[in-house]
Amino acid sequence: MGLRLGDIAPDFSATTTDGEITFHEWKQGSWAVLFSHPADFTPVCTTELGRTAALRGAFDERNTKAIALSVDSVDDHRGWAPDIGEVGGTALNFPIIADPERKVAELYDMIHPGEGDTSTVRSVFIIDPSNKIRLTLTYPKSVGRNFDEIIRIIDALQATDANPIATPADWKPGQRVIVSPALSTEDAKGKLSNVEEVKPYLRYADAP
Numbered sequence: 169m170g171l172r173l174g175d176i177a178p179d180f181s182a183t184t185t186d187g188e189i190t191f192h193e194w195k196q197g198s199w200a201v202l203f204s205h206p207a208d209f210t211p212v213c214t215t216e217l218g219r220t221a222a223l224r225g226a227f228d229e230r231n232t233k234a235i236a237l238s239v240d241s242v243d244d245h246r247g248w249a250p251d252i253g254e255v256g257g258t259a260l261n262f263p264i265i266a267d268p269e270r271k272v273a274e275l276y277d278m279i280h281p282g283e284g285d286t287s288t289v290r291s292v293f294i295i296d297p298s299n300k301i302r303l304t305l306t307y308p309k310s311v312g313r314n315f316d317e318i319i320r321i322i323d324a325l326q327a328t329d330a331n332p333i334a335t336p337a338d339w340k341p342g343q344r345v346i347v348s349p350a351l352s353t354e355d356a357k358g359k360l361s362n363v364e365e366v367k368p369y370l371r372y373a374d375a376p
């Protein structure tokens with residue numbers, strides 16, 4: 169059975185562009201975005217890793233570390249890194265896992281044989297500081313990921329962890345939120361601002 173939301177993200181040791189790491193130790197106390205790409209020196213992947221490097225400040229603000237993975241060697245990753253910097257406008261500033269034996273890819277079910285070959289698809293795992301998997305996304309090889317959406321998801325997870333709220337469709341930070349169904353409207357009025365009851369089960373409030 170694959171990994172599910174709420175599962176503990178499996179720990180592993182791996183060689184990366186930043187040296188040997190043990191995953192849980194590397195991310196200790198942080199959120200993490202663990203994401204796979206099909207192959208080095210490929211166009212979509214180059215734009216994705218470039219975008220991730222450019223977002224380093226946004227990840228840092230959210231106590232989040234990014235880490236990429238493919239089944240290529242660490243020498244390939246290091247050889248490719250200058251292209252990532254050139255295309256994304258920021259030098260590579262996060263580790264890329266080398267997984268030629270596909271150990272991590274298999275642990276996280278990142279290889280989908282129906283998607284072409286034995287390389288990884290575009291998997292994303294957002295993992296919280298207690299190592300719980302909080303979100304999974306899987307994109308096909310031909311479609312580059314939306315990294316603004318990944319940042320938005322981290323914002324929504326952190327906001328809903330800290331407050332008795334949920335986030336509506338297409339929510340962006342600063343916009344009105346949904347009162348948690350676990351909270352009565354009366355209790356919500358004591359905890360949140362501008363509570364509005366649209367339906368008994370749909371109450372909006374200002375972003376906390």
Ligand code: BEZ
Nearest residue numbers: 206210211212213309310
């Ligand atoms: C790419 O990154 O451009 C790519 C990699 C594998 C299959 C299709 C596209």
